[in-house]
Amino acid sequence: MSLGLRTLWGWTRRLFPWVLAAIVLGLVARQARMVEWAEVWVAVQSLAVSQLALAAALAALSYALYASFDLVGRHLTRARVSVGRSLGTAAISYAFNLNFGSLVGGLAMRLRLYTRWGLSAPTVGKIIAYSMVTNWLGYLWIAGAVLIWAPPRLSQEWLPGALVLRGAGVALVLAAAAYVVLCFVSRRRQLSLRGHSMELPSGPLALLQATLGGASWLLIAAIVWTLFAGRVDYPDVLGALLLAAVAGVLTHVPAGLGVLEAVFAASLASDRLPVTEVLAVVLVYRATYYLMPLVLALPAYGWSEVAARRRSARAQAVGDAPV
Template sequence: MTHPRHRWWRRAKRAAFAVFLCIAAYLIVRAALSIDWQEVRKVLADLSASTIAIALGLTALSYLLYTGYDVAARTYAGHHVPTPRVMAISAIAYAFALNIGAAVGGAGFRLRMYAREGVTLGRITRVIGFCVATNWVGYMLIAGVLFAIGTVVPPPDFPLRAFGLGSGAALRAIGVVLLACAFAYFVACHVTHGRVYHVRGHHFRFPTPRLALLQFAMAATNWTLIGLVCAQFLPQVGDAQVIATVLLASVATALAHVPAGIGVLEAVFIAMLGHRVPPAHLVGALLAFRACYYLLPLLIAAAGYAWLELASRPSSTSPSVAKQ
């Protein structure tokens, strides 16, 4: 029988999520009605070849760095898939995760591709858990620093001010909390390394402190590269402010569960930077960012996945029957 406190907590989470979706929908509709779409097309047409080239180069660096998550996860999980194949699996899963969601893209495609390499289900889940942890501990580090130093101050009409979450002081406090969480993770890796924890039939352990430092370095750098890709299309805004806004938008996207964060990303940027950059310019910049960082890699990933499916030999071990 479900405890009344648990039922209350579930209802509270549903209510909070509903409020969040309403706010996001309001921001999206308000932004769409205020945008001059002819101006958006002009912004896209005026992009220089050098800007696009730099953005594509940074995108390639970001995806290359992301493949390091899975390479490091191989040490943590203890499988023996060759490095080039691990990097291909990682890049493909990343592109699909960004465009169709982490559960299907990041986890689902990894399960499929690693299983074809003969990796057991237990090790695959450890790879997935390690990569997810890497992504978010790096987020906590870079977002914690940028928020804590006051890189972004929401405009006076920011919708969440009514809830006490839209002030510079609130963001600085959130930054401090994020840094504390990142530090707590590293301490846990140092203190508890070697211990195995069992939770609801699953077991896990924290990585070594050296692996934890590698997680922080890779993910914090990758989040910075993502922000710099976007910043190429918004030269009128400082790089640090664009990176911090990308970080805020990424959380909103994760909460909304909208594939590729369509509309949510744009709404957050307009809410945070619309007082400095015309909405049409923001939308044009974000469309260019999506084309470079989301759509082009997705096309390449789709082709790469098709090649892996054709080139890989069916494994005798599938995730449905593998153990360990």
């Protein structure tokens, strides 16, 4: 490839995500102007208490499942931290991640909490990497299966045709399968990328990663489906959730604010289910899965700060005591 083509490709690769983000945000803004928000609030108030309770229980189960992703990294890095502390750190970080972005929750919060327990920054980085692999490995095969068998029904301004989506679904499933196969057959047991190396999990552990990651996405979709009370088919809800997740990542909007709502409205609203009811469900889902866990995570993080200072003070007092 000539120097000019390499330069053009480099600029294209840098600008494409931002152009795509601008298109998505433009569609989000246009969708928001068309909504009757007073009717959305009325629809929110009509949701049954039993639906809210079940959604909250599923959200708690989902957080526990997502926190277990860190146990994979704990095992592979042989990190000297207890299971309980690892789960607690992951759950707190996940709440911050969803609401404030991956740099705050996924990286900074995990780094601060894990180093408090004596882990080195490189070890924490590997735990984060294994957790991300587990999450997105599950996404790949779940999204691939949805695109193959039940592609989302969106207008052409949002997505290409069903044939293209099914082709993309096959590619996603093959990518997930390639990782699992690599873990079974690789002899080096090391994966290197840009000067960083990670130990490959065993084949059975890779299958466990795929299972945990896929179950997590299925469980999150079950929360939204519960709030719809059967008025929308589960595959449709799952497809909308998976699309919203990618749109949120591409737009870099904290908590996917507005993006989540717009994608669900575009993919699920119909004559049978008005856009106001779709948005009401999504807003309640956001409160249940994003805001309520954050309300719990904030004091938990504060308590960890206080406990860490007390431990440091005791250790200093012991060190200063005369022998």
